[in-house]
Amino acid sequence: MENKQPQEKMDWKFTFFHATSVSGPAMVIAAAMASFLSVHMTDNLGISATSGGLIMLIATLWDAINDPIMGVLADRTKTRWGRYRPYFIPAPLLLTFFATMVWLVPDFSATGKWWYFLLMYIGYGMTVTMYSMPHMAILPAHFKEDSKRNRVITLGAGTTAIAFTIGSSFGMDIKAFFEKTLGVSNGYIPFMLILGALSCVTFWGLFVTAKEKYIEPLPDRPLTEDLKRILKHKELAPFIVVWVLASLGYGLGFAASVYYVMYYLARPDLIGIYMAATSPAGIISMMLVMPLVLKYFKTAQKALTFSVFASGIFFIALFFFGKSNFMLLIVLSFAAALFSTMQNALVNVLVNDAIDYIQFTEGISANGVISSIKGFAQKCGNALTNSGVLFVLGLVGYIPNAVGQQNEATMFAINFLRFGAPVVIGLTMLFALRFNPVEKHREDIALMKSMIRDHSEENSTN
Structure with a gap:
């Protein structure tokens, strides 16, 4: 339409x-x-x-x-x-x-x-x-x-x-x-x-x-009225869940990599090589893969679905076989990052979806409030990353600086944090997005946006 x-x-x-x-x-x-x-x-x-x-x-x-x-x-x-x-x-x-x-x-x-x-x-x-x-x-x-x-x-x-x-x-x-x-x-x-x-x-x-x-022009109504109208929409909860999880998944990719090479592989001398060899995948994911995926799938939800399943194949392979060969580890990690890194950027599209949804349902412009909710959720994800890794390792008996001396529970936890958790996080995001309220009204929202755009162009012409 x-x-x-x-x-x-x-x-x-x-x-x-x-x-x-x-x-x-x-x-x-x-x-x-x-x-x-x-x-x-x-x-x-x-x-x-x-x-x-x-x-x-x-x-x-x-x-x-x-x-x-x-x-x-x-x-x-x-x-x-x-x-x-x-x-x-x-x-x-x-x-x-x-x-x-x-x-x-x-x-x-x-x-x-x-x-x-x-x-x-x-x-x-x-x-x-x-x-x-x-x-x-x-x-x-x-x-x-x-x-x-x-x-x-x-x-x-x-x-x-x-x-x-x-x-x-x-x-x-x-x-x-x-x-x-x-x-x-x-x-x-x-x-x-x-x-x-x-x-x-x-x-x-x-x-x-x-x-x-x-x-929308700045309203005369009290601020509390707008906040009540926005916060009553519990169907926005899937967006918040996805924003938190995307930030958590992105952070884990950095936070767990050093632990993986240092302790799971017991090769601290290879940390620099591993990071240097795999980090370009993130740039390629953002600059080349993401625009192609968005152009083909049109919506962030479909693009995220592709990203989760495509990267999940490589994450699962890495979970079971990543330790077997260092070159294989680099190749598979590069491929996983190629499809997974874009997730943290794709969720920004959902900010615009949420803004459009509130404008469609309530007739108000809440760009700043919705953006701040996303920012709050992202920082919650960052906090979970910073504290979660150490919390999990503390539970399983991790010993600092003990290369080659970690117990089996710690080794499993490190492997899971690096390559298992991204799969679980991705699937949880997709489950949350099954309740995305925008999908039910996408055509009506598209019509609303075209009418607003036409009205704005008429006013600017006049």
């Missing part, structure tokens, strides 16, 4: 800046922090692992709380520049400040350093929330056609894969380069400043090119 309508024109300037703002230099910063900030905290700041864990717990809890706050705030923002666009102006400046400050080593007492790092890290997390919620919300406000939205998401996913690889794989080398060439003691400082400057270009470019064409 929607295909009979005149197609929207692809806005490549908006697409470029949407894909390179959150997923560009800002993602390199996020990857560097995820990979090396804990070591900086313990080794340079002198904060113990236990105290550092408390910092991460406090910051994560607050981060989860301020996601919905930011979503509600974004939906109720009223300025001459729009509802979501204004947040892209201060975002890169605050990002540069906090991303730089967390790497400093102030001349404080041990307690002072603890509080300093906690405040700077919370500031960084709040900044990420401040720009990520409007970033998700602006896409369905700019494009109404699913095909255009999917192109933007696909390009952003590919950019994310490249940026994360740069930050996590080469962060230490880039730091060392700045220390050698500039003669500074902490190469992370110029690294963050340069990334912050590049973020200014991408975020401000998004501010200039983004258009909020498809949102």
Whole structure:
């Protein structure tokens, strides 16, 4: 039904800046922090692992709380520049400040350093929330056609894969380069400043090119009324389940790999080779496989189904035969990642589906609130990854640094976390999506979107 309508024109300037703002230099910063900030905290700041864990717990809890706050705030923002666009102006400046400050080593007492790092890290997390919620919300406000939205998401996913690889794989080398060439003691400082400057270009470019064409005018009704109308839709629960599980599955791929090679294979010397040989599959999955799969299957739900079953074949083979031959392990892991990595990006399409569903059923624009719910679910998945692996290993009697001396329960747990859990997680996602409310109303929602688009074009012409 929607295909009979005149197609929207692809806005490549908006697409470029949407894909390179959150997923560009800002993602390199996020990857560097995820990979090396804990070591900086313990080794340079002198904060113990236990105290550092408390910092991460406090910051994560607050981060989860301020996601919905930011979503509600974004939906109720009223300025001459729009509802979501204004947040892209201060975002890169605050990002540069906090991303730089967390790497400093102030001349404080041990307690002072603890509080300093906690405040700077919370500031960084709040900044990420401040720009990520409007970033998700602006896409369905700019494009109404699913095909255009999917192109933007696909390009952003590919950019994310490249940026994360740069930050996590080469962060230490880039730091060392700045220390050698500039003669500074902490190469992370110029690294963050340069990334912050590049973020200014991408975020401000998004501010200039983004258009909020498809949102309802800011209502006079109380905010609580809109929240009640959204939260009463229990049929949105499958989306939340999928968002949590996709984040968990994506994180396990990184978190369990080192344990697998170090302890299950008992070859810590092969960790670097394994990671370097398999990580390009993630980039190819995001940039090449995902757009082809989406183009063929049309919807995220069908694309996810293909991804789960295609990758599941290789995960099952790896679970039973991965240890038999290292070259076979690399080949099968590469193939599994080729089809599985896209899942964490495909679920972003479901954000747009949920936004459209609420607009169809309630007649309100809730881009920010829905985006914040997705962000909250994603962080729950991250928390499960960070704590779940250690919790499981603790239950089965894992012994740190005991290569070749782990018990059978630990060996089974490591193998399952790396190659069994992704299959279980994938099948659970597909079961949840059987209750996807959008599938029942997809044609009606498509008609609604075409009518909104036509109305918007008429208003802009007049």
